[in-house]
Amino acid sequence: MNSDVKAIEFYFDLSSPYGYIGAQGIESVASRHGREVNWLPILLGPILKQTGHRPLAQVPLMGEYSLHDIERCCRRLKIDFVLPDPFPIPTVTAARACYWLQQQNPEAAKQLALALYHAYFAENHNISRTPVVLEICRQQGLDEEALEAALTGQELKDRLRQATADAMAKGVFGSPFFIVDGEPFWGADRLRDLDRWLETGGW
Amino acid sequence: MNSDVKAIEFYFDLSSPYGYIGAQGIESVASRHGREVNWLPILLGPILKQTGHRPLAQVPLMGEYSLHDIERCCRRLKIDFVLPDPFPIPTVTAARACYWLQQQNPEAAKQLALALYHAYFAENHNISRTPVVLEICRQQGLDEEALEAALTGQELKDRLRQATADAMAKGVFGSPFFIVDGEPFWGADRLRDLDRWLETGGW
Numbered sequence: 001m002n003s004d005v006k007a008i009e010f011y012f013d014l015s016s017p018y019g020y021i022g023a024q025g026i027e028s029v030a031s032r033h034g035r036e037v038n039w040l041p042i043l044l045g046p047i048l049k050q051t052g053h054r055p056l057a058q059v060p061l062m063g064e065y066s067l068h069d070i071e072r073c074c075r076r077l078k079i080d081f082v083l084p085d086p087f088p089i090p091t092v093t094a095a096r097a098c099y100w101l102q103q104q105n106p107e108a109a110k111q112l113a114l115a116l117y118h119a120y121f122a123e124n125h126n127i128s129r130t131p132v133v134l135e136i137c138r139q140q141g142l143d144e145e146a147l148e149a150a151l152t153g154q155e156l157k158d159r160l161r162q163a164t165a166d167a168m169a170k171g172v173f174g175s176p177f178f179i180v181d182g183e184p185f186w187g188a189d190r191l192r193d194l195d196r197w198l199e200t201g202g203w
Numbered sequence: 204m205n206s207d208v209k210a211i212e213f214y215f216d217l218s219s220p221y222g223y224i225g226a227q228g229i230e231s232v233a234s235r236h237g238r239e240v241n242w243l244p245i246l247l248g249p250i251l252k253q254t255g256h257r258p259l260a261q262v263p264l265m266g267e268y269s270l271h272d273i274e275r276c277c278r279r280l281k282i283d284f285v286l287p288d289p290f291p292i293p294t295v296t297a298a299r300a301c302y303w304l305q306q307q308n309p310e311a312a313k314q315l316a317l318a319l320y321h322a323y324f325a326e327n328h329n330i331s332r333t334p335v336v337l338e339i340c341r342q343q344g345l346d347e348e349a350l351e352a353a354l355t356g357q358e359l360k361d362r363l364r365q366a367t368a369d370a371m372a373k374g375v376f377g378s379p380f381f382i383v384d385g386e387p388f389w390g391a392d393r394l395r396d397l398d399r400w401l402e403t404g405g406w
Contacts, residue, residue: 059256173264
């Protein structure tokens with residue numbers, strides 16, 4: 001990896017199905033072009049509150065289409081998917097767990113994000129619940145007691161709040177959202193364009 | 204063309220930039236698979252009113268991103284584009300003109316839709332104004348006086364209202380929107396999936 005080359009910023013909410021799809025593909029696109037990826041879980045709730053947008057699932061017609069489209073995308077990409085119940089959920093604890101691990105081991109934090117996504121969207125485990133998040137961490141070989149203690153601290157709360165605010169300041173309004181050298185790409189289906197953008201140097 | 208094979212339904216608002224982009228590509232995708240395309244101008248206004256969604260341009264952050272994305276898509280596809288002013292506009296008259304011509308000559312009606320799109324998104328002509336629509340029709344070699352008379356009649360008003368209502372009844376909530384054998388695809392960027400869908404017979 002060339003350390004002069006900036007990492008791709010990958011913003012996602014752990015309750016976002018398109019974020020789940022984007023998470024399966026971003027590393028392979030990035031590595032084709034010698035790029036690192038900075039995984040940044042955010043909370044869409046506060047962002048949608050500011051933009052006045054509603055979660056996809058709550059918009060008539062669009063909500064039904066989106067579910068159909070998500071299932072179709074997952075079939076095409078051979079990604080396991082079951083619509084979880086409840087959906088959507090608050091992902092505060094899950095996202096904080098990712099930041100807790102990121103400070104120690106960024107690579108392991110990516111694996112944890114993928115494990116949380118899989119638990120929710122492929123196994124229908126409610127990752128808004130702290131015991132569920134802790135159990136997934138345990139399965140990943142992590143120190144769940146240390147995490148449990150950290151989750152109650154101010155530092156992780158501030159970290160996630162700041163990450164969400166920073167994302168909004170950069171124009172992030174949805175999930176997944178990728179930024180490559182300042183160039184924004186919104187949506188899992190934009191990974192193809194992002195790939196081409198890196199290949200051609202932009203257009 | 205195989206007359207047993209259903210036409211692709213192509214729904215679009217003439218004030219929709221992504222509809223403009225979709226209109227440049229749909230015929231070549233369809234013809235690759237021996238399909239006809241049924242061009243169906245609709246009014247997004249009444250649809251957004253029902254779904255409670257707002258036009259892209261009015262959503263904070265998303266509006267700015269969308270403009271950037273539209274310009275980027277047009278550069279990639281080598282489509283002329285300037286953000287028109289005013290934008291968006293009501294396209295009642297322009298859409299009625301398309302239905303007027305469709306009754307006589309569906310192929311010419313497609314060319315008219317493309318000419319209207321080009322006038323608005325490449326030349327910044329305000330196609331919400333009746334004289335502008337009439338002038339474009341004149342340039343297409345059409346009988347502008349006959350159109351002017353028809354535009355005041357109830358038949359065209361009903362035709363467009365019905366087209367928009369039929370679209371909503373089929374789940375259409377945005378522009379462009381394509382339906383292939385009952386399968387819905389929303390967005391200009393979904394043309395690639397639509398192409399693949401026709402090639403593989405679905406997945």
